[in-house]
Amino acid sequence: MKMFDPHIHMTSRTTTDYAAMAEGGITAVVEPAFWLGQPRTTAGAFIDYFNSLLGWERFRASQFGIRHFCTLSINPKESNNQRLAEEVVELLPRFLQKDGVVAVGEVGFDDQTDAEEKWFARQVELAGEYDLPVLVHTPHRDKKKGTIRSIAVIRDVGFPEEKVLIDHNTEETLPIVLETACWAAHSIYPNTKMDEGRMAALVKKYGCERILINSAADWGISDPLKVPKTVQVMRAEGIAEEDIEKIVWQNPVDFFAQSGNLDVADIDIRPSIDQTLMHDGNSVLRGQTPVVDS
Amino acid sequence: MKKTLLHLVKSRSTLEGWDWFEKALQATAAPVDSNVMIGYYTGASRRLGKQALDLTDAEKARLDQLHPPLDLTRWATDETGRAVLLLSLTHLPRDDFDRLVAEIYRQGDSREQQSWLRALGLLPGCERFLHLAVDACRTNIIHLFESIACENPYPALYFPELNFNQLVLKSLFNGIAIARTVDLESRLNPELSRMADDYVSEREAAGREVPTDIWLVLAPRIVPAGLHRVHRYLRHENPDHRYWAAVGLGLSGDPANRGPLQELHDSESDQKTRVAIEASLARLP
């Protein structure tokens, strides 16, 4: 079964992770721009970050037969730095038009401040102007209220709900999202958010329409193999194969194809690996024999 | 206060360390070179050492007499030295002082920022650094978060309600005891109780454990419809839930909570919880 991890921060992961993901069946990923654990203080840091998502990281993924797409934005946490937010949002349009950008995101709420709401709404507007979908991060704290407020922001802007993916859902927020036309993603984490068993229970209860799962793996305690692991649990729970495939492949493809930056015919074919390729003279190899698909 | 802190630094430094610190203090005199000053602020860990102050009873007694009293239980020698350096810069014109103090924070590593946050409330005009203190709460580095959220009077004194509530929720999320939040009682509010109540719902729906001390902020200002859940946890098999639910209800000011507390008291086997129930009954009208 082909699998898509529609939310994973590969810049914080190793090549061993890439190899294991490819082995586990993942052939495409979306990496949302987020915060790096340490606050950035200049817009230049964002330019470098966006470029590394669009360049080096995409290349690194390709070396393992994985297609890498990204979503760009200033994240909710750092949008509280007004001056920084202003500068980053100003330079965002030129990045949104680049190859491989499949949405604006992660945007949304963290502490649910006025500043966060302002930059969330502004970036949803930008998505409208550049005809891109939006990936919404829902907050860890006060999640239910944050989810309801996020939907209100989308509606206030008048952005089409079917182009919105609301992420990190729980038992309590999923029914709220499904009442709208937005899509609902779930981050399967080792200790927080959602686990495999609970996810299978949600699929049994709510079906597979507009439902996605991801690992949201980053620099924290997380597991880049959570998508294949959840597939196994869903199977063991007797969920139909075509429903599972819809959740881990067709839904993310359909959602991000709305960007016009994800070629549906193309993505069906596993990209061939040629580890002899170099990105600006850098190879991911450190003395190993390159793998080349024949 | 600066004198007390200075004395603590001296009594815990080596001869070379103290020599170095005297030079650092000289550098705080006008004209102050920002780069040099930031360098001294950083150098404190190496020169003065990171060992805990480990206060004697006499020192604790002296600190308790200060206004406001200073809780240095978790402070180390380098942090105390850094606080003295900041307090020695107050002669600067206000704008220069603000700029330099903010720069010391921004360029600090996490231990320097921790020292800065712990000392923040001691600085004149410390409310002007509110945005940095609020921003510090966004960190995922737990010891850094604790340095503002715990044993620190600053948040209760200066944080707006939204930021204060987020700080408490973040402590609960990270398993940090919220009893460590200074003057929590003075900042209880219905929105915080509502947020805590929603968090319990979320945890219950996910089949996960609820932090036992959450009742400390949930029970006091919860809407009447939410009270029956507190009463349910008041009979929970885990005595920690019973204890904190009893403490929280004691802060509610609502005489309707006397009945459930009295009822529990008659059957309570846990000594600590019995004492808490009695204290709460004594508080309630």
Ligand SMILES: [Zn+2]
């Ligand atoms: Zn993320």
